[in-house]
Amino acid sequence: MGDVETAVRSTLRAGEADAPRNSEVAYFGPDKPLKLDAGVELSPFQIAYKTYGTLNADRSNAVLICHALTGDQHAASPNPVTGKPGWWVTMVGPGKPIDTERYFVICSNVIGSCMGSTGPASTNPKTGEPWGLDFPVITIRDMVRAQAMLLDALNIETLFAVAGGSMGGMQVLQWAASFPKRVFCALPLACATRHSAQNIAFHEVGRQAVMADPEWHHGRYVVEGTEPRRGLAVARMAAHITYLSDAALHRKFGRKFQDRDKPTFSFDADFEVESYLRHQGSSFVERFDANSYLYLTRAMDYFDLAADHGGAVANAFRGLDTRFCVVSFTSDWLFPTSESRNIVHALNASGGRVSFAEIVTDKGHDAFLLDEPELFAITRGFLDGAAKMRGLNNGG
């Protein structure tokens, strides 16, 4: 990609933080602060969101989609920065497993992100400059609190369903724990009740890569007119490996050379997997803010449902009426099936209602975003059954 295109995209992306295109924005003024786990209040703040489908008369068919680390509100419509289709068009849309002809789908950008909900890239009204590291550190619980305020603003008391994978799945679990009466059914995919030491370690590598970049300027890169592109690209490259599986990398690339038969005996991208990774790194920088990356990885690291509930996850779910469908993927080594089993065991221990599926795939953690017919069938079946119980007819 040329330097001009890069500059244009960076500018487009930076603009999203305050004025997101193709999105609705809910503004929460000084009378409605967001109370954060860090012990401070964020005020004023805004939430950027998208909706798909139609809310029914008794406001009972709302489905909240929670996005993953670098996702956004554009689940089922084109991303205004990249122009690419929404990140979950496989799952969300007319006739899709999360059927927008039946359900009113809401997807909001999480607090701390950079696509229009308040985060470190947003303008701090006190200074007129981006928040940067003055933005308070947030948690998954804070994200969910903000989403609940959005639902209040939309006058939606109860969600028919809340669904998401990875960091989105953490939010799903937190929704059930924080607002048990507001969630009829829940679909946490490829996630865990707490971030493992290995996952914290990978996140820390990414943060160190960003912070090692002299263009980061302690988070003040916008003011300094720079951007920690290389550090953020390295962070993304490391993370991207964890989203795939060894088998998927082997199937896609193996040891194939890039546009040649033999090694170059140099540090060029000799292997296809190298140029693929470099592309993943550089294209990510076009669409994501480096400070948001720090904040959101931190939020995932802090997530620990057991610690928040007297040491046992089951306490988080006690007395819950929410129906759960927990899904894991065999080749996901970032959130392996054992983590999903822990969710199931906790729900069993608390007397919850849960079904569980482990889907056989070599696609790794990212399987929840990809074409996985078994995931689609399970989601459709689970939502159909829950909709019947909820008394939602086919028309919504």
Added chain:
Amino acid sequence: MGDVETAVRSTLRAGEADAPRNSEVAYFGPDKPLKLDAGVELSPFQIAYKTYGTLNADRSNAVLICHALTGDQHAASPNPVTGKPGWWVTMVGPGKPIDTERYFVICSNVIGSCMGSTGPASTNPKTGEPWGLDFPVITIRDMVRAQAMLLDALNIETLFAVAGGSMGGMQVLQWAASFPKRVFCALPLACATRHSAQNIAFHEVGRQAVMADPEWHHGRYVVEGTEPRRGLAVARMAAHITYLSDAALHRKFGRKFQDRDKPTFSFDADFEVESYLRHQGSSFVERFDANSYLYLTRAMDYFDLAADHGGAVANAFRGLDTRFCVVSFTSDWLFPTSESRNIVHALNASGGRVSFAEIVTDKGHDAFLLDEPELFAITRGFLDGAAKMRGLNNGG
């Protein structure tokens, strides 16, 4: 560690490249060039090495130890830069599994490294400056060719054994393939016949982290008076995660906070695993050269015994008399047991002699460097049996 100590160590380490302390050095002049796979000759060059024990009268008790990516010749004696014990004192020494009272142990720094064998940190005689990126890209086969020249210089025709783990294990396999008549028995540990796509990907992240550091200066950091410390530290952090297992990280650190009970809601090293990783990164920079890191990771990426032998690893081993003992570790996800099984299958297919052990441990890839009693017992038993066949008596 203070800045002064850091500077002292960096200077000490830089000195090792040309004039390694506590090491022997074999010098190969213009009449003895090293013919490299890249199609060029390296000349002159030197190999730094250590020996332990005594060579017997018929020169039949030599054991070559091959070190891993960031190892060196100081297998069983203190490292002159760090002052720490040798990296394989658990395995090598008087009465140890590789018993220096019986065997004459040789351990040489590989070509391309930075501890006294010629590599990118060494002075290029043509310029009087460090080679940097003018150093030719090398392969595992080149390392082994250089080791064979060292044995010639020591007037040792045949090795009783060659042993090593990880990149060292690759050299062990290459020894059997390149010099089948010179190796009586071979101990490749925690290795593979080729580097996987995922492993290449992790190496590429490390290289990109180094090269993204502006202090790297296209490899000319010594001349520029800088050092890509932060980039190399990030590379090491990412790699270090792959050397451990999820279970080991969980056992050692879990989600324990560093010197406190609660999160700081900041980007400080809140979790113990974070400060551990940061320490791994910063201490590595004290003892290793960034360009060497690029060259040696590249050599591992290029390693592919099958590609070198008409597409089948078995071809590399055909007609071999060498006895093999292949060892893997259950929790090693960098070189999983399936890779060791491939070695065994190839040896079986070529009619070779091989025993195989998979050791149950949660210590991950690094298990071959750690206190693993089963590894010690297997190594001792294998070498004892081979020594009997070789007619080595207890005195060597």
